[in-house]
Amino acid sequence: MISINKVDQLYGGTQILWGLDLDIVPGSITCIMGRNGVGKTTLLKAIMGLLPITKGEITMEGEILNKQSAEKRAYSGIGYVPQGRDIFPMLTVEENLRIGLPVRGKRTKDSPKEIPEKIFELFPVLKDMLHRRGGDLSGGQQQQLAIGRALVLEPKVLILDEPNEGIQPNIVKQIGDVILKLNEEEGLTVILVEQKLGFARRVGKEFRLMEKGRIVAADKMENLNDTLIKQYLAV
Amino acid sequence: MTRLTAWFSEGRSTGKHTLPFVVILLSVTILASAANLFLPADSIFYVSTYTITLLGKYLCYAMLALAVDIIWGYCGILSLGHGAFFALGGYAMGMYLMRQIGDRGVYGNPLLPDFMVFLDWKELPWFWLGMDQFWFAMLMAVFIPGLLAFVFGWLAFRSRVTGVYLSIMTQALTYALLLAFFRNEMGFGGNNGLTDFKEILGFNLQADSTRVALFLITAILLAVIFVISQKILSSRFGKVVLAIRDSESRSRFIGYRTDRYKVWLFVYSAVIAGIAGALYVPQVGIINPGEFSPINSIEMVIWVAVGGRGTLIGAVIGALLVNYAKTRFTAIMPDAWLFALGAMFVLVTLYLPKGLMGLYGQLKAKRNTVMNKESQA
Amino acid sequence: MLAELGEAKIKDMEPILVRIEAVSDESVLPLLRTLLNGNLYYNEAEKKVIGQFESNGETYYKDVFTDEINAGIDKRDVDKIRVNNKLRGYLRNAIARIQLTSKSPSVRENAVRELLSKLDGSTVAVLEGLYTNETNKKVKDAMGLALAMNTASQTELAASNRIAAIEKLSSSLENDVRNLLTTLTRDDNTAVVSAANIALEKIAQRANRFAFVDQLFFGLSLGSVLLLASIGLAITFGVMGVINMAHGEMIMLGAYTTYVVQLIMPNYIDYSIWVAIPAAFLVSGLMGVLIERLVICRLHGRPLETLLATFGISLILQQLVRTIFSPLNRQVSTPSWMSGSWEINPVLSLTLNRLYILAFALLVFIVLVIVLKKTSLGLNVRAVSQNRNMAKAMGVKTNWVDAMTFGLGSGIAGIAGVALSQLTNVGPNLGQSYIIDSFMVVVFGGVGNLLGTLVAAFTLGIATKFLEPTTGAVLAAILVLVFIILFIQKRPKGLFPQKGRAAE
Amino acid sequence: ADTIKVGVLHSLSGTMAISETTLKDTVLMMVDEQNKKGGLLGKKIEAVVVDPASNWPLFAEKGRELLTKDKVDVIFGSWTSVSRKSVLPVLEELNGLMFYPVQYEGEESSKNVFYTGAAPNQQAIPAVDYLMNDLGVERFVLAGTDYVYPRTTNKILEAYLKGKGVAAKDIMINYTPFGHSDWQSIVSDIKKFGSEGKKTAVVSTINGDANVPFYKELGNQGISSEDIPVVAFSVGEEELSGLDTKPLVGHLAAWNYFQSVETPENEAFIKAWHAYTKNPDRVTNDPMEATYIGFKMWANAVTKAGTTDVDAVEQAMIGQETPNLTGGIAVMNKNHHLSKPVLIGEIQDDGQFEVVWETDGVVAGDAWSDFLPGSKDLISDWTAPIKCGNYNTQTKTCSGQNY
Amino acid sequence: MSTLASNTLESTREFFRRDQVWPFLAPEQAAVNVDNQMILYVEDLNLSFDGFKALNNLNLYINDGELRCLIGANGAGKTTLMDVITGKTQCDSGTVFFGQNHNLLNKDEAEIAQLGIGRKFQKPTVFEEQTVFDNLELSLKTDKRVLPTLFSRLTPTQIDRIDEVLKTIGLAKQRFMLAGALSHGQKQWLEIGMLLVAEPRLLLIDEPVAGMTAQETERTAELLTSLAGERTVIVVEHDMEFVRSIARTVTVLHQGSVLAEGTMDQIQSNKDVIEVYLGEEAAAGEQA
Ligand SMILES: Nc1ncnc2c1ncn2[C@@H]1O[C@H](COP(=O)(O)OP(=O)(O)OP(=O)(O)O)[C@@H](O)[C@H]1O
Ligand SMILES: Nc1ncnc2c1ncn2[C@@H]1O[C@H](COP(=O)(O)OP(=O)(O)OP(=O)(O)O)[C@@H](O)[C@H]1O
Numbered sequence A: 001m002i003s004i005n006k007v008d009q010l011y012g013g014t015q016i017l018w019g020l021d022l023d024i025v026p027g028s029i030t031c032i033m034g035r036n037g038v039g040k041t042t043l044l045k046a047i048m049g050l051l052p053i054t055k056g057e058i059t060m061e062g063e064i065l066n067k068q069s070a071e072k073r074a075y076s077g078i079g080y081v082p083q084g085r086d087i088f089p090m091l092t093v094e095e096n097l098r099i100g101l102p103v104r105g106k107r108t109k110d111s112p113k114e115i116p117e118k119i120f121e122l123f124p125v126l127k128d129m130l131h132r133r134g135g136d137l138s139g140g141q142q143q144q145l146a147i148g149r150a151l152v153l154e155p156k157v158l159i160l161d162e163p164n165e166g167i168q169p170n171i172v173k174q175i176g177d178v179i180l181k182l183n184e185e186e187g188l189t190v191i192l193v194e195q196k197l198g199f200a201r202r203v204g205k206e207f208r209l210m211e212k213g214r215i216v217a218a219d220k221m222e223n224l225n226d227t228l229i230k231q232y233l234a235v
Numbered sequence B: 001m002t003r004l005t006a007w008f009s010e011g012r013s014t015g016k017h018t019l020p021f022v023v024i025l026l027s028v029t030i031l032a033s034a035a036n037l038f039l040p041a042d043s044i045f046y047v048s049t050y051t052i053t054l055l056g057k058y059l060c061y062a063m064l065a066l067a068v069d070i071i072w073g074y075c076g077i078l079s080l081g082h083g084a085f086f087a088l089g090g091y092a093m094g095m096y097l098m099r100q101i102g103d104r105g106v107y108g109n110p111l112l113p114d115f116m117v118f119l120d121w122k123e124l125p126w127f128w129l130g131m132d133q134f135w136f137a138m139l140m141a142v143f144i145p146g147l148l149a150f151v152f153g154w155l156a157f158r159s160r161v162t163g164v165y166l167s168i169m170t171q172a173l174t175y176a177l178l179l180a181f182f183r184n185e186m187g188f189g190g191n192n193g194l195t196d197f198k199e200i201l202g203f204n205l206q207a208d209s210t211r212v213a214l215f216l217i218t219a220i221l222l223a224v225i226f227v228i229s230q231k232i233l234s235s236r237f238g239k240v241v242l243a244i245r246d247s248e249s250r251s252r253f254i255g256y257r258t259d260r261y262k263v264w265l266f267v268y269s270a271v272i273a274g275i276a277g278a279l280y281v282p283q284v285g286i287i288n289p290g291e292f293s294p295i296n297s298i299e300m301v302i303w304v305a306v307g308g309r310g311t312l313i314g315a316v317i318g319a320l321l322v323n324y325a326k327t328r329f330t331a332i333m334p335d336a337w338l339f340a341l342g343a344m345f346v347l348v349t350l351y352l353p354k355g356l357m358g359l360y361g362q363l364k365a366k367r368n369t370v371m372n373k374e375s376q377a
Numbered sequence C: 001m002l003a004e005l006g007e008a009k010i011k012d013m014e015p016i017l018v019r020i021e022a023v024s025d026e027s028v029l030p031l032l033r034t035l036l037n038g039n040l041y042y043n044e045a046e047k048k049v050i051g052q053f054e055s056n057g058e059t060y061y062k063d064v065f066t067d068e069i070n071a072g073i074d075k076r077d078v079d080k081i082r083v084n085n086k087l088r089g090y091l092r093n094a095i096a097r098i099q100l101t102s103k104s105p106s107v108r109e110n111a112v113r114e115l116l117s118k119l120d121g122s123t124v125a126v127l128e129g130l131y132t133n134e135t136n137k138k139v140k141d142a143m144g145l146a147l148a149m150n151t152a153s154q155t156e157l158a159a160s161n162r163i164a165a166i167e168k169l170s171s172s173l174e175n176d177v178r179n180l181l182t183t184l185t186r187d188d189n190t191a192v193v194s195a196a197n198i199a200l201e202k203i204a205q206r207a208n209r210f211a212f213v214d215q216l217f218f219g220l221s222l223g224s225v226l227l228l229a230s231i232g233l234a235i236t237f238g239v240m241g242v243i244n245m246a247h248g249e250m251i252m253l254g255a256y257t258t259y260v261v262q263l264i265m266p267n268y269i270d271y272s273i274w275v276a277i278p279a280a281f282l283v284s285g286l287m288g289v290l291i292e293r294l295v296i297c298r299l300h301g302r303p304l305e306t307l308l309a310t311f312g313i314s315l316i317l318q319q320l321v322r323t324i325f326s327p328l329n330r331q332v333s334t335p336s337w338m339s340g341s342w343e344i345n346p347v348l349s350l351t352l353n354r355l356y357i358l359a360f361a362l363l364v365f366i367v368l369v370i371v372l373k374k375t376s377l378g379l380n381v382r383a384v385s386q387n388r389n390m391a392k393a394m395g396v397k398t399n400w401v402d403a404m405t406f407g408l409g410s411g412i413a414g415i416a417g418v419a420l421s422q423l424t425n426v427g428p429n430l431g432q433s434y435i436i437d438s439f440m441v442v443v444f445g446g447v448g449n450l451l452g453t454l455v456a457a458f459t460l461g462i463a464t465k466f467l468e469p470t471t472g473a474v475l476a477a478i479l480v481l482v483f484i485i486l487f488i489q490k491r492p493k494g495l496f497p498q499k500g501r502a503a504e
Numbered sequence D: 001a002d003t004i005k006v007g008v009l010h011s012l013s014g015t016m017a018i019s020e021t022t023l024k025d026t027v028l029m030m031v032d033e034q035n036k037k038g039g040l041l042g043k044k045i046e047a048v049v050v051d052p053a054s055n056w057p058l059f060a061e062k063g064r065e066l067l068t069k070d071k072v073d074v075i076f077g078s079w080t081s082v083s084r085k086s087v088l089p090v091l092e093e094l095n096g097l098m099f100y101p102v103q104y105e106g107e108e109s110s111k112n113v114f115y116t117g118a119a120p121n122q123q124a125i126p127a128v129d130y131l132m133n134d135l136g137v138e139r140f141v142l143a144g145t146d147y148v149y150p151r152t153t154n155k156i157l158e159a160y161l162k163g164k165g166v167a168a169k170d171i172m173i174n175y176t177p178f179g180h181s182d183w184q185s186i187v188s189d190i191k192k193f194g195s196e197g198k199k200t201a202v203v204s205t206i207n208g209d210a211n212v213p214f215y216k217e218l219g220n221q222g223i224s225s226e227d228i229p230v231v232a233f234s235v236g237e238e239e240l241s242g243l244d245t246k247p248l249v250g251h252l253a254a255w256n257y258f259q260s261v262e263t264p265e266n267e268a269f270i271k272a273w274h275a276y277t278k279n280p281d282r283v284t285n286d287p288m289e290a291t292y293i294g295f296k297m298w299a300n301a302v303t304k305a306g307t308t309d310v311d312a313v314e315q316a317m318i319g320q321e322t323p324n325l326t327g328g329i330a331v332m333n334k335n336h337h338l339s340k341p342v343l344i345g346e347i348q349d350d351g352q353f354e355v356v357w358e359t360d361g362v363v364a365g366d367a368w369s370d371f372l373p374g375s376k377d378l379i380s381d382w383t384a385p386i387k388c389g390n391y392n393t394q395t396k397t398c399s400g401q402n403y
Numbered sequence E: 001m002s003t004l005a006s007n008t009l010e011s012t013r014e015f016f017r018r019d020q021v022w023p024f025l026a027p028e029q030a031a032v033n034v035d036n037q038m039i040l041y042v043e044d045l046n047l048s049f050d051g052f053k054a055l056n057n058l059n060l061y062i063n064d065g066e067l068r069c070l071i072g073a074n075g076a077g078k079t080t081l082m083d084v085i086t087g088k089t090q091c092d093s094g095t096v097f098f099g100q101n102h103n104l105l106n107k108d109e110a111e112i113a114q115l116g117i118g119r120k121f122q123k124p125t126v127f128e129e130q131t132v133f134d135n136l137e138l139s140l141k142t143d144k145r146v147l148p149t150l151f152s153r154l155t156p157t158q159i160d161r162i163d164e165v166l167k168t169i170g171l172a173k174q175r176f177m178l179a180g181a182l183s184h185g186q187k188q189w190l191e192i193g194m195l196l197v198a199e200p201r202l203l204l205i206d207e208p209v210a211g212m213t214a215q216e217t218e219r220t221a222e223l224l225t226s227l228a229g230e231r232t233v234i235v236v237e238h239d240m241e242f243v244r245s246i247a248r249t250v251t252v253l254h255q256g257s258v259l260a261e262g263t264m265d266q267i268q269s270n271k272d273v274i275e276v277y278l279g280e281e282a283a284a285g286e287q288a
């Protein structure tokens, strides 16, 4: 689906990603893990096109993404839920969701005028808060909005950067269910960055461990063992 | 007192540009002054009085840029009204110089300045009293801008007026003062302002030696203010100021009353602007409401941006450079200089995002990496 | 006689005109009118007076009476018959006197009103004669008024007659009536004096009410100018966050576009506005897009730098205009349908150009609000200004949105320029004189809030105009500024602040 | 030096560029013509143009630059009083010579400046005389921009009118800020003031740009020149060229020169101007004539003195005579002001003025007004033995000299 | 009339209070009175935004030295409560006392912070353009008035203290890095560090372990427990494992008021809490 080849990335003078290779299997849920600051967010931003890469190649279904702008990638079917949510604070919840409608129109060929009901089924809070400013929502509500907003795009690949940060337990579970359901029923490919092992184990099908800007381990989730955890996730 | 001395002698916080700056500034000014006073006019090293006056004016502008930078570059308060403080300082000096004319005015009135006689005023307005005393006038040159900044800042910062709101309010302030000083009823000479000065402290203002002296004083004060500002800004006070620029609310949550910090910094900056104004007037020979015009204040901000916001040296360099460019351009291409100046502003923003000092930083960083690579090899 | 007119010096012309008037009827009106307009010429060779007319940019000469075109004559053959103010005054009255017998009632009424201040014995006699036969009510009223004025001023008449006349006068708002009443307050007869005072009082009360309306209109009109000038900025600065110092120059470009349009179509000045509005929108809008693509787009995330760059751009544009069009002001004509005023009554008349501009400003505002509310542009631009990267990730074409928005804001500034060209100088400094006010309005209303801009513009306009009569223009401006400064202390985010957690 | 240098100190950018650019061109044209005639004293004349950018302190700086760096022999420049006041100390310090071509408030006479524009007694007083005598005006609105020239002129006029028996309530004085553009209320006040039975006129000292919106508002509020004529001292052909003058026909202006005056000199001048600017529509105006006269006189004075030395030229200047473009001869008086005729013109629909009145002969410019209490005893005389710009005839002293 | 006069007099006095005009004249802060063992009293707190009740008659009492966990559904009002306590948001009605003698509602953020109430935000906020070290220096417990700050210098003990904290939060290597360049998790740690150097009496910590790995979460837990006793800590967190590892008393907020309060076990078996917050499975899973 998405494959990343020898990608380097620099912030000013400091190199963050070092010749990183990564293959995302279509229809899978890949969980990327690693300590704070190893470059997970950076990697996801590079995939989304929000950060330029200095070397290497990112392809999606054989198409080279490197030179494409982020908005093109959104049209190609990548949905992004950033770390820290990045809600449009002064737009209402409804407007936050509406932003993605044109992309959805292009991708599903039926130009919808309304936000798909599906989103509200997944996150009923959003319906109650429809006319509240995004920035006024509580942290957890914003997180739900961020996921909902990405789903409006009807993406092929959904990128989630620590989606459970600040979410109440029953909704964490619900988010997990949603991811699994979308994955199973609609074949959505998911790239997930997650720190909480429990959740990662429950939802993830593949795992990738990162350290210092490189992928250091990759396998099926079942094979994520304590040695690996100790080696790459413990402080 | 001991705390003060300790504060000054402390090594850690002095900026690394301070010493070279002070040395270069003072040696250039002293050499130029000497060249003006002691060399014959036909010597190739002779520096004309025109140049000295021009340089003196630039230095005043540099001081003013410093004031703008302190408040904008370090504290993030974009003041579009610093011209007001500058002009107020200038008016204080102008009033002193005006009173020094005495009965040598065109109407020969010993008490009233010419423009008052001319408009048929019978007595000196109260705010002109005492301005014949140099010390008092100089006190006013710093006190009035300081007071205005205090009142304005106190009101605005306490009510948490920030960002563009604050900028536009400062602009409104200077604009209101512009209109007020234009009024002839105000007693500041209306549109013509104050001019035709003769002496300062008994020295003839037209004498070369007086001009050189004023120039030197400006340079020395600039150096002093530079050093003090550097000191203040590299103390913890300076860090708090930077913190306010970054995130004012966070600074409040760790216990700093940011409004007070801002007020004091604003007052400090206004006082510097006032001093710059007071030095400017005897050197250019006129002060009038034009100095209050909002466009002037915007230009000051631009000097700082060109030089590099957030570095004191950048402000100074920006002021010198832009004004030099203006002087040159208006003489070489009087019909097209605005194109050149405008293009310069656009290009600087596009290609030197951090101003000239940013360029300097980039070059140095590049040299360092090159050197590192070489040493590694 | 006509030939005499052509050869006489200005000083000697009045007697000739008196003679002409004495012998003539409505048929001389064209002659007098042409003379009044300064289009009457004298052909020395033929000893004939002719009128000069212009159409389609060409001058030609016509016989004023027969409308016959004198083809063979050109500029060199003729001399202008010059008139001065005194003669113009005389001519106007003469025309009015002749028109008293015009067929059109409205012409007759105007003629009577014109003559109110010039009531001499012979005119009154004529009016008396006409009064009885007059059928039209309005004209009759006007004539009655004139006669009442005459009666009231005749000291030899009985006081009771005069008082009755004065009472009749008290319902009129005409200036001449008021002047007459004021003189009557110094009359010898005390009864007349008190009647005149009462009448004046009554008139003053009514007049004051209208004066208030007048002032309100001035305020609204100033407000509409402020609104037009700032509304484009409310987009480029308020919504996009670009500190656009070149905004004034966009207005200026619009004004110059109007000038160029009039230059291209000199014979259709009345319609030129309809061409100028879209043209100005395009010129300023395209310039805006250009600026955005070349400069602003590279300054994302550095709002303060936009100040520096756009200031540079504004200098360049000013000098550009100076180079192309010279530093002199350019002449923009007002279409005839926009000149003059709408006279509601003798004390209240609203100038047409301002009335149209007021309506136009509101129209532009409404259209803009609709564009921003109903199209995706409005939503997208707000999203982009709040979080550019996230907007990109949601598939918003940020570059396009930026260019369009900046173009829209600039284009609207251009439209404002068309309106301003009708009120003020079209010169290189046009923009400079509005930029400060524009920023003030946008900020006072609350950045990012279009409604705030509307309210702020009208508030400032009305406040200024209500202050001005008592304080004078300069002090009024200062007071308004001080008021804004103090107001912002109370509401640090303007009239209509952005609310919510994220606004801090 | 192998050339004679002429400095041109007129703003080419900023608010005053509108007026001053023309004067720069005029000087350049005069220089050109003089060079075609072989220059001066056998040398070519070279013009040095700088741009003080409507910034008053910059006038001082640029003046100094011209005098010390470029070493010019004479400067033609300045428009506003404040710009003149700004360069004045520099001129006196460096003993430069400047020609100032604009009508101004008077109350000044410097050894180093020749004033070729009108003093108040050459513009304002004749105009008011005309209004009272010829138009029968009894009430006056003195409307001006709030700066020294209008203030002084209005003071002088007020004193003059009161002396002529005009009551205080028949004089309305109004000041507006620079560049004032919203004239609705003021015009409506004027309209009210003028509709109270007595013949009313406006004496306008409104400056520069503010005139266009002022006249537009007059036109729109239907104030015609027959009802309330406006006589302006700062509105000339050039200001009108930015205006549709049809609604303004009949309003007045008082100047020493109008383009419409038909004399051979004027015709030649206009022709030369059109040729020089390559634009047959460019108008001429009073400050241009003042520049023209100033330049001619200077050239003659240099020839007479045989040198460009400032002191010699200054003395040679006094008594110089040059034909006016409007006929008659302009004379440079001992007080550095000119004697010129005063003309009053009515605005025509083609943007030109029609002369409706003129003084019989020339009027000598008065440096110090006789109608101001502070200056009625002052005179200026730059010839021996007085040699002073502000000599008090009562105390027989001279004050305010910088040298 | 007289009330008007006295009102004006009062407001004039208020206006010219010497400590407000001249910071160096401000009186020393009175010590916090905790005679009743209670350090924070929140009573009948109400707050609504455009009709939406974010806080609804909320009552909360915190003992001195306690470590209290605050949990509750997203949008329950936890952050808003902290906003009110720290002076960021004005409430509509109710009282908030710090100790018995400090009414927090009439103080501004800075005063409250100077009283010894420190806060970590839900979304990490640090001074992005200053180094990690400077961030900590600014947060030190010092005299925060203008003049003392101008003349103050770092003492060796203060430097040691900062070094120590840098080690605790694992940012010793990044000490001269600009805080803006830190990753999300690192910023979280830095913010905790800023709290530590300030040595406040009461710490309000909003979601400290969001984005942290399991081990880091454990370390945070240890850190917080070690702080309790000497200081009072209020933690908001959704990570139940973490809450269980530190909690003694847990308060559950729901729709702006307290839903339940008790030990972790009590809470976990509370029906209401399970329904609105934990979810059936989670609760069951945890108990298993
Ligand atoms: N704007 C920036 N400039 C310079 N360096 C940066 C910038 N943003 C991040 N970094 C550095 O890049 C590295 C990787 O950051 P990144 O945000 O990708 O980490 P992460 O793996 O997502 O960590 P976390 O789990 O804490 O979110 C960090 O060490 C950080 O210091
Ligand atoms: N300024 C505001 N305007 C409108 N509503 C607001 C505002 N601030 C908070 N709210 C609302 O108040 C409620 C409480 O928000 P709060 O942030 O306190 O929740 P929380 O308990 O911290 O939730 P989370 O665990 O998700 O962070 C939310 O529903 C939020 O939408």
Ligand SMILES: [Mg+2]
Pocket: A040, A041, A042, A083, A161, E183, E184, E185
């Ligand atoms: Mg991350």
Ligand SMILES: [Mg+2]
Pocket: A138, A139, A140, E078, E079, E080, E122, E206
């Ligand atoms: Mg929260």
